[in-house]
Amino acid sequence: MFDVVCVGFGPANIALAVALDEIWPAARVKFVEREPAPCWQPAMMLDGADIQNNPVRDLVTPRNPRSRYTFVNYLHEQGRLFKHLNLPAHHPLRKEFARYIQWVAETVPADIDYGQDVTAIRLAEGGVEVRTADGTVYPGRSVVVAPGRSPYVPDVFGGLEFPRAVHTSRFLPGIADLDRDWAGTLAVVGASQSSIEVMLDLSTRFPSARVVNVMSGYGYRLKDTSPFSEEVYFPEFVDYYYAASEEGKQRLRDQLRPTNYSSADRDVIDALYMRMYEDELDERNRMTMLGNRLITAARPGESGVVLDLTERITGAREQLAADRVILATGYRDLGTKGRTEQLPPLLREVADVLQVDPQTGLKVGIDYRVENSAAGAGAPPIYINGLCESTHGLGDAGSFSLLALRSKAIVDSLRQRLAAPATV
Structure with missing residues (x-):
């Protein structure tokens, strides 16, 4: 034993x-x-x-x-x-x-x-x-x-099989069958660091493809990298957090969430913005951002996936047809x-x-x-x-x-x- x-x-x-x-x-x-x-x-x-x-x-x-x-x-x-x-x-x-x-x-x-x-x-x-x-x-x-x-896959994507829907934990295997000249549409769901990394990678790996980023917020937010906030990664914070009440723990989570979640580092945000700007300058419609979108349904289409979207501010409804959906939805x-x-x-x-x-x-x-x-x-x-x-x-x-x-x-x-x- x-x-x-x-x-x-x-x-x-x-x-x-x-x-x-x-x-x-x-x-x-x-x-x-x-x-x-x-x-x-x-x-x-x-x-x-x-x-x-x-x-x-x-x-x-x-x-x-x-x-x-x-x-x-x-x-x-x-x-x-x-x-x-x-x-x-x-x-x-x-x-x-x-x-x-x-x-x-x-x-x-x-x-x-x-x-x-x-x-x-x-x-x-x-x-x-x-x-x-x-x-x-x-x-x-x-x-x-x-x-x-465990990867977090929102319920709306539960009816889609790999590789139509690919969580980032399986990202490279999920696109391994596509060659460099592939010219389909890829939807990236999420607004985190991994979302931007995937966007940058796809636009380089498949220069003829269309990449659409769908997110529930208005746009990418900077990660909170203040040295004061980063003290949440000190051992003293573990003792402080552990001893807190459940209400206190929730308050701390709400305050400190941007240090790790739903946000990204400045270097990748700047790189993505610059790449999209240059594409616009060159009149290439390769990358699209769809912010404030709620995905209400995701179902198999003729060759991929159809997403039903609702604009969260105006209420406008639209559909997005993609060959594959990459889920940068966390864990x-x-x-x-x-x-x-x-x-x-x-x-x-x-x-x-x-x-x-x-x-x-x-x-x-x-x-x-x-x-x-x-x-x-x-x-x-x-x-x-x-x-x-x-x-x-x-x-x-x-x-x-x-x-x-x-x-x-x-x-x-x-x-x-x-x-x-x-x-x-």
């Missing part, structure tokens, strides 16, 4: 693997990953796209800046440190950070089974069982779940309201022993351990690595900022709780 079975080997659990190696190397730990090899956001490896955060907030530096696994040491070992320091950019390219993540995954001495699709987590004698699609069973005294957030978080899910799908079979509030959702401790229900007294420790924005704040919203410190909190908690004999 393993001390810990970790589901997923993306950035969150890779950071956990480093923390385990550096803090608790004697632990018996197994990582189980669905993909055949380590990767990060392979469907959004777009030319020119960056990571939007300081690279020192990597998998390990905030916890242990002397570690071998820092981004700076990665650059040093690859012989690119001075070249990188000379880049005329604020943030690293997403391609390079993805290679850093892969390098850490391949370098850290972790026990990983790739190509194993976890289908269930169940309670068992003395701990848990993690089961995979091929029938493999991994027994453990505890489990850490890091599945990543679900844990919770009970809006774009949320009550708990990660992999925890459904152990839901009876977990504390779930019908109003606020899953009860997660400050150490990221899911708290037990009355019926779950004595159940093994179950942790969620990521997904905890509703309980821990924006640092858990898919950001790298607190990965390293979160991994330390989980490892410290695991060591404390597993020091005692396993209970049934």
Whole structure:
């Protein structure tokens, strides 16, 4: 039996693997990953796209800046440190950070089974069982779940199959069959950073295509990058947010939403505006913005998709025919309201022993351990690595900022709780 079975080997659990190696190397730990090899956001490896955060907030530096696994040491070992320091950019390219993540995954001495699709987590004698699609069973005294957030696909698009409707989590595979001379119409839904990145990529990749951006607001908004607002990614903010009432948490979310959601960095906003202006100058009608549009229906058309749109100010109605729709609509978080899910799908079979509030959702401790229900007294420790924005704040919203410190909190908690004999 393993001390810990970790589901997923993306950035969150890779950071956990480093923390385990550096803090608790004697632990018996197994990582189980669905993909055949380590990767990060392979469907959004777009030319020119960056990571939007300081690279020192990597998998390990905030916890242990002397570690071998820092981004700076990665650059040093690859012989690119001075070249990188000379880049005329604020943030690293997403391609390079993805290679850093892969390098850490391949370098850290972790026990990983790739190509194993976890289908269930169940309670068992003395701990848990993690089961995979091929029938493999991994027994453990505890489990850490890091599945990543589920893509959010609005209900209106529920009747469309891939690749007619493509979420950005599958963007590159969704357009892989189109050649450079393709001259159809692509609709991009959303007004976030990824929306602009997709718009810029499509207009370069398919110069003869028509790209239409549909959004519910008037236009793109600048991300709030004030250093005062960016303190939401400090560890002190996690404690402040966690201790707040539910009303206080909602107030903070409303205030701080533009630091991460429904907004974009100035560099990509400027690049898109300039490209659209130049197209207009050259009398090329390649890119169109449809703001303040509510999509009331999306149905299969003769060769693609037909969207029914309502202008939210004037009430005017129109239709947009597109060959494909790219959904830059974000991801679900844990919770009970809006774009949320009550708990990660992999925890459904152990839901009876977990504390779930019908109003606020899953009860997660400050150490990221899911708290037990009355019926779950004595159940093994179950942790969620990521997904905890509703309980821990924006640092858990898919950001790298607190990965390293979160991994330390989980490892410290695991060591404390597993020091005692396993209970049934």
